[in-house]
Structure formats: C-alpha cells, structure tokens
Amino acid sequence: MSAPAFERPKPTPSRESQPYWDGLKERRLLIQHCTNCGMPRHYPRPVCPHCHSMESEFREVARGGAVHSWTVTDHPFNGFFKKAGPEIVALIDLDAGGPSGATLRVNAPLRGIAREAMAVGLRVRLVFEPVEEGLVLPAFEPE
Amino acid sequence: MTHPLRGKAAVTGIGETAYSRGTTKSGLALQMEASLAAIADAGLKPADIDGIVPYFPGGGIAEDFIANLGLPDLKLSAFVPMGGASLVAALQMATIAVSGGVCRHVLISVGRTGYSGARVSTRLQQFPQFALAAEFEAPVGVFAPAQLYAPGARRHMALYGTTPRHFAEIAVTIRRHAILNGNAVMTKELTVEEHHASRMIADPFRLFDCSLESDGGAALVVSATDAARDLRQPVVQILGMAEGHPDSPASIAQRADLLEFGLVRAAPRAYAMAGVGPADMDLAQIYDCFTFTVINQLENLGFCKPGEAGPFVMEGRIGLGGALPLNTHGGLLSQGHVVGLNHAIELVRQLRGQAGRAQVAGAEVGLVTGYGDMGDGALAIMARAA
Numbered sequence: 201m202s203a204p205a206f207e208r209p210k211p212t213p214s215r216e217s218q219p220y221w222d223g224l225k226e227r228r229l230l231i232q233h234c235t236n237c238g239m240p241r242h243y244p245r246p247v248c249p250h251c252h253s254m255e256s257e258f259r260e261v262a263r264g265g266a267v268h269s270w271t272v273t274d275h276p277f278n279g280f281f282k283k284a285g286p287e288i289v290a291l292i293d294l295d296a297g298g299p300s301g302a303t304l305r306v307n308a309p310l311r312g313i314a315r316e317a318m319a320v321g322l323r324v325r326l327v328f329e330p331v332e333e334g335l336v337l338p339a340f341e342p343e
Numbered sequence: 344m345t346h347p348l349r350g351k352a353a354v355t356g357i358g359e360t361a362y363s364r365g366t367t368k369s370g371l372a373l374q375m376e377a378s379l380a381a382i383a384d385a386g387l388k389p390a391d392i393d394g395i396v397p398y399f400p401g402g403g404i405a406e407d408f409i410a411n412l413g414l415p416d417l418k419l420s421a422f423v424p425m426g427g428a429s430l431v432a433a434l435q436m437a438t439i440a441v442s443g444g445v446c447r448h449v450l451i452s453v454g455r456t457g458y459s460g461a462r463v464s465t466r467l468q469q470f471p472q473f474a475l476a477a478e479f480e481a482p483v484g485v486f487a488p489a490q491l492y493a494p495g496a497r498r499h500m501a502l503y504g505t506t507p508r509h510f511a512e513i514a515v516t517i518r519r520h521a522i523l524n525g526n527a528v529m530t531k532e533l534t535v536e537e538h539h540a541s542r543m544i545a546d547p548f549r550l551f552d553c554s555l556e557s558d559g560g561a562a563l564v565v566s567a568t569d570a571a572r573d574l575r576q577p578v579v580q581i582l583g584m585a586e587g588h589p590d591s592p593a594s595i596a597q598r599a600d601l602l603e604f605g606l607v608r609a610a611p612r613a614y615a616m617a618g619v620g621p622a623d624m625d626l627a628q629i630y631d632c633f634t635f636t637v638i639n640q641l642e643n644l645g646f647c648k649p650g651e652a653g654p655f656v657m658e659g660r661i662g663l664g665g666a667l668p669l670n671t672h673g674g675l676l677s678q679g680h681v682v683g684l685n686h687a688i689e690l691v692r693q694l695r696g697q698a699g700r701a702q703v704a705g706a707e708v709g710l711v712t713g714y715g716d717m718g719d720g721a722l723a724i725m726a727r728a729a
Contacts, residue, residue: 209481217478243475243594269501269601271493272546273484281484289485291494291596307480307596315546320501337482 206279208331216244219258224336227328230258231296231304240297242304261296261304263326264343268293268305272315288315292324292340308338346616350580351442352434353571354725356385356564357688362528362679364458366558371403373560374454375411381562382412386575387448392564394419394446396433398453398682400470408450419446424472425586427630427715428605430684432586434723437565447570452562453682459558472716475593488632489545489553491717495601496547496635503650507547509657510634511538513669514551514676516662517631521673523663523700528557529677552634554675561684563691568728577695578728582708583617585609589718598718606643606712606720613710614645617724621646624724625706626693627667628686630714631674640712643720663701671701687711687723694727 213221216232220243223230232244236253240261247254270290276282290310297304310324323343330336358380360373368376374397382389389412396419397403403411405420419440423432430451437449476486485491499505515535521527533551541550571578587609591598614620621644629637629644638652646667647655661669672678672689679685692698693706706727713721 209477209486211478211482213478242597243479269494269498270546271485271490271497272543273490274543274546275487275489276484277487277490278484284484287484289483289490291601303591303597303599305596307485308483320498335482339483 208280209278210335214244216246220244223258223260224328224338225334227336228260229263229326229338231261232256233259239300240302240304261294265292265294265306265324265326265340267310267318267320267322267324269320270310270318288313288318290324290340292326306338308340310340312341346583348438348442348584349616349618350582351568352438352565353568353578353580353728354563354687354691355448355566355571355574355576356381356383356387357691358382358384358562359526359685359688360560362526362557362559362681364528364555364557366456366459370401370454370456370460371407372454373456373558374403374452374562377454377560377562378412378450378452381450381452381564384576385564385566387564389413390415391448392450393417394437394440394449396421396423396436396449396451398429399424402454419449425713425716425719425721426470426472427632427683428586428713428719428721429715430682431687431711431713431723432721434565434581434687435584435586435721438581438584441565441567447567449565450562451565451684452560453684454560455681456558457556457680462556470716472593476717479594480596487545489548491595492633492636493545493548495595495639496633498601499635499639500547503653505638505653507539507549508535509638509653510552511535512656513631513634513637513661514538517670517674518677519662520671520701521677524672524678525699527673527678528555529673548633548635554632555677555680557679559679559681561681561688563684563688579691579694579725580728582619582724582726583613583615584721584723585612585616586719586721592716592718595717602639602642602649604639604643604714604718604720606640606714606722609720609722610644613722613724619708619724624667624709626671626703626709627669628671628690628709628711629669630683630686630712631670631676632714634676636714637669640714644712644722663703668703671698671703683713690725694725
C-alpha cells in the first residue's frame, strides 16, 4: 500500500520561509509579522493579506498553545513513517495568534499522551526535535 | 433577474469504462474509451467535439485528444485545477463556453490508474497546490488526504457529538447502492459491525471511511441546450452551478474554521442561479472521498444546520426510498474513484430515468458536488427538461 519511500520528506524552504526553518535550528520559534500593520501570518508568504504590505520581519513568539484538532498516523503511507509507528499529529493554535485574531497553527507530533486522553483545548508547549543533520522540526508536549 | 447561464447548457452524453482494481490499460486509454462512449451516447461524432476540459494534473491534454479522436478544430482547451472539485467546476467552465458561443459540445473526461498505477500518496506530489503541505506537513508525517482531512472530522466529533456510527451509516448505505449498479468495484454487502472493525487509517477514519483507489475512466459531453434538443437522449439541463474556494485554500492546518469549505460560498450562488434550494432536491450525489466529507458537505450545502448532519443521515433518509437518496451509484466509497465524474454521470442517468435498479422514482431535480484540493468545492444543479 505504501509508496516506496524510506526517507523523511524534507522541507524545501522558499525565500519567504527560510527564516522560520533557520529559527527552528536555533531552537527559536520565529513567526513572520507584517512590519506595517503588525499582523502575524503563517505559513510565510510575500504579501500581508490584511494591508498588502510586502515588508515583514520574523519575531520570536511564545511556545504555548492549545489543541485545535488532531489525527493519528495509524497507516503510515510512506515507508519511513512505518518505522516510527503511529503518532498523534495535532493542529495547535499558538497563543501568539490570540491577541491579533490571526490563525497561527503548527501541525506537529504531540508526545507523551495517549490518544484516548486527547481533547480539543488541551494545553501544550512547543519543543524542538533535531531529527537529522541540519533539520529541526517542531513537536509538542502537554504543558 | 434570470442568471445568464441558467439552463443554457445540457449534459448530452455520458460514458464510463468498467471500474476495477487492476487493469492493463493506461490511464489515457481509459480516458479515451470513456470519452468515445460519452460522445456515442449523445449521438455525436468525435469531430463534433470543439472544447475539452479534462482532469488535470494526470491524464490526457488537448494534444492527446486531437491525436486520438482526430478533432478537426478544437476551440477551447482548459483545465480547472481544483482537485476533487475539478470536474464539477468544469461544468461551469463548459457552460460558459457553450453559452458564450465559443463551443457547441465540450468534453469533460478523466482516466486514471489509481490502483494499478501511482497511488494517492505519490500522485499528490504533482499538485502545485500541495506545495505548502509538502513543506510544512509532510515532514512530520502528514501528507495523504485521509491525514489532512481527519482533524476536521475529529473536531466535528468533539464539537457536535458526531460518532463513527454516523460515518458507518454513510458507508453502508452507499455500498448498498453500489451493489445495485452493476459496474462497481465493491459488490459485497457491508455491515455497521464490519465498518467499525475495519483497521484505522488516520484516526478517526477507518478503512471503510475511505474512498477506493481504483482504475477507470469517465466522461460527459456538455452541449448548448439548443443543440441538445436534436440529440439522442432526454435533455438534462444544468440549471445552476458554482465553484467556491475556502480561506487558506492550500493549507487546512491554517484555516480558521476547519469545517467551512468552498461550498459554503458556492452553494448560495448555485441555488440562486437555479431558482431552487436544498429542500427541492429529489436526490444528491455528494463527493464522498471520506464518509465524514459527506456529513460536512450536507451542512455546507444547507441540507441541515452545522453539527446536525450526523443524525440527519440516519434512519434511512439517504437510502433509496428515503427523503434524500445519496450517491445512488455507489460513489467513490464503493463504485470507483474517477474524481467524482461518476457522480455527475449518475445524476444525469437518474434524471433521464435510466438508473436501473437504483432509479429514484420521479427524479426531476438533483445536485452533484465536487470537493477537493483541501476544501475547494463545486456544485451543479440539474433538471430533466420539460
């Protein structure tokens, strides 16, 4: 059933998203913000959808958040993830989006909790997982 | 004021190959076989086709149609790249072409070897719309549609109390319809218990919540309504149609409301154009890539309020003889996965009165949806011409 792929799919950063990935490597969660209107946006893109400014900067934000929803990767679809076994992968609403009303989500594995204990609103914190040379991915743990 | 596209186009021909798991034919051969069948069904000749809107990416393009069908003067070659919504949205594109005087007969078609060729997790990498998912979500193990749509289902369950029993009702009912069709991959009855016992794919989706990976081709011809009256089949007019795009269209993860698809925007436009609403539908063919996707669309289409579609599908309502028979051909869940063109074909067949053992008595008006590409939506409302 699985595609014959036994390596983790790698992100290919764009010119816009490179700072996000570089931030993870430095164990910092950097989110793009419009320097004109101040609104954050994720995933990175060249234009602010609120004010259409093309000027932006990456700011470090707090790593707390809450479960919006989740799935479990019971069927791996790819040989690499078969080795890892099923993982809970959750959509997390970052607290950093809250004040502005922006939707800032990170989609990442949630460690240290059983699927039966999962619930919308569960508090979590982002951690940095070095998964291979030159690649750090986000993950979450219960707060 | 009557919308300028209302009733201007009709579906005049429909064609399908056998649906199977395993074929020696190429996707292009399946697409051409279905296309020739649709053209013949209409009583047309290949040379009459002057526009094409094929599924893309994956499958034949204008060059292939000209080379294989000997089209003497193709006047429109277009794609509507909306994943599973592409082929219903193509009905809008075709209607614009025939009502605007560019074309007379537009062919919409798809052929795929979804079982014997590249499987779903590989195929999606061809889509430019999946670039964000590939960069941010695939590295953590989320890239197949089941995994991308599952959090929406989980959220619906958490907010509204929707249960696997509701999902099972959809799978079991649509399977029953497939058995009546005679051209379906799945031919054995499915029970609620078998659904609940099937293996988990992407929690909460079990195997029988997921559509088939299958081989097959499907096609239809959209003609100007004035041309349709001279053709072979009863005239089935397209009364209303629309496509709609959700917020954060290339990433479900970043969409504020996971349960609001492009159909929320498209449905009111299509109803206004057609001059009918959900309560007027004799039947519906709903894009069923997953059981839950049907629940979500029923709400987005206004058949019930948000959160109510779980109970809505129970007690026989969506089966033959119920108030709203759904996917009377077996859908993507049990007939075959040709990106939902089989749904449009079945609607036409029902409105012609040619649906055999699955015929809905007195079917006069119905709708078909396409859903895909992480939330794009399209619908078309069709009616038997008086």
